[in-house]
Every structure is written in structure tokens, then in C-alpha cells.
Amino acid sequence: MKKINLLLAAFLGAATFGLTSCGDDCKDVTCNNGGTCVEGVCECPDNYFGDACDVQCVEGTFSANVCECNDDYEGDACDILSREKFLGAFSVAEVCGSGSDNYSATITESSSDESIILISNFYNVFDNPVRATVNGSEITIASQTPDNDLFSVSGSGSINASESQVTISFSVTYPGISPDNCTSTYQKQ
Numbered sequence: 001m002k003k004i005n006l007l008l009a010a011f012l013g014a015a016t017f018g019l020t021s022c023g024d025d026c027k028d029v030t031c032n033n034g035g036t037c038v039e040g041v042c043e044c045p046d047n048y049f050g051d052a053c054d055v056q057c058v059e060g061t062f063s064a065n066v067c068e069c070n071d072d073y074e075g076d077a078c079d080i081l082s083r084e085k086f087l088g089a090f091s092v093a094e095v096c097g098s099g100s101d102n103y104s105a106t107i108t109e110s111s112s113d114e115s116i117i118l119i120s121n122f123y124n125v126f127d128n129p130v131r132a133t134v135n136g137s138e139i140t141i142a143s144q145t146p147d148n149d150l151f152s153v154s155g156s157g158s159i160n161a162s163e164s165q166v167t168i169s170f171s172v173t174y175p176g177i178s179p180d181n182c183t184s185t186y187q188k189q
Contacts, residue, residue, distance in 0.1 A: 049062050058078050074136065
């Protein structure tokens with residue numbers, strides 16, 4: 001009987017120790033935005049991520065631990081318009097077949113399209129802004145006549161890794177005259 005009581009006491013002690021040492025893994029875990037704690041880790045609802053489900057994949061879809069951004073957006077949470085890095089005031093150094101020039105220009109956002117930027121004082125000649133389409137760190141200037149005259153422009157460019165300098169290669173054409181091929185370096189002020 002004494003042996004059975006000792007065995008029973010040992011069993012109950014081990015069971016009690018096992019129950020108290022397990023504890024609640026989710027006791028000190030807070031999951032935001034509808035996330036649920038499972039074994040001490042937050043399981044997040046669609047398009048939320050982070051240790052506490054506190055980051056939303058704003059303009060994209062969260063899958064395989066990465067926020068895959070929709071067109072025109074970037075950043076860890078897809079919450080930054082790609083064109084934002086191009087905006088600002090610039091000093092421009094330009095080298096063309098017709099000669100060199102230095103001037104100021106401004107790049108602003110289009111109010112009608114999230115992928116479009118507007119470059120004012122382009123070529124130090126055009127009165128109206130030149131429209132460029134942003135795709136990540138690249139821009140494309142589709143053929144256009146900004147001032148509705150016969151002068152047209154087309155080209156492409158990119159922004160450097162530090163987002164402080166834009167380089168644009170382009171051509172300005174006029175019927176019956178050879179194109180003026182240029183490369184401009186836009187330095188953010």
C-alpha cells in the first residue's frame with residue numbers, strides 16, 4: 001500500500017509539474033488586426049504580416065513572406081508610389097549634339113495617373129511639361145509634342161540607387177531637321 005501511495009504521489013507530482021511547466025505559449029503574445037496566436041506565434045490574416053500582424057501589405061498581396069506589390073508601388077509594405085523618388089527640384093547638366101546647357105527643372109506628379117511624372121523646363125526649351133511613365137527606377141518618355149508645335153521628344157532614363165540623380169537620354173526632332181540626341185543628368189537640389 002505504501003508503495004502504491006508513493007507511486008501515485010510520484011505520478012501526480014510529475015503530472016502537475018508537466019502541466020505547470022507547459023504554460024500558455026500565447027500568454028504574452030499580442031496579435032493585431034485579427035491575427036491569432038498559435039503556439040506563441042501570430043498567424044496573420046490576409047495581407048498582414050510582422051511578428052504581431054502589425055504591418056499591412058497596402059497595395060499588393062502578401063505571399064511566401066513577401067509583399068508582392070501591385071504596379072506603380074514598392075517598399076516592404078507596398079505603400080510607396082514608385083514615382084515618389086523622382087519628384088523634386090533639380091539642377092540639370094545636359095549634353096546634346098547641338099551643344100551643352102545647364103539649367104533648372106522640376107519633376108512633379110500627374111494628378112490623372114499614378115505612374116506618370118511631369119518634367120518642367122525639359123530641354124530648357126519646352127513651355128509645357130514632358131510626360132514620362134515610371135516603372136520602378138526607370139522612366140519612359142513616349143514620343144510627344146509638349147508645346148503642340150512640330151517639335152517632338154522621346155527617350156528613357158533611370159534614377160540612381162541613392163535616388164539623388166536621374167539620367168535621361170532623349171531625342172528632340174523637328175520635320176526636315178536631324179534629331180538632336182541628348183543626355184541629361186538631373187541632380188536633386
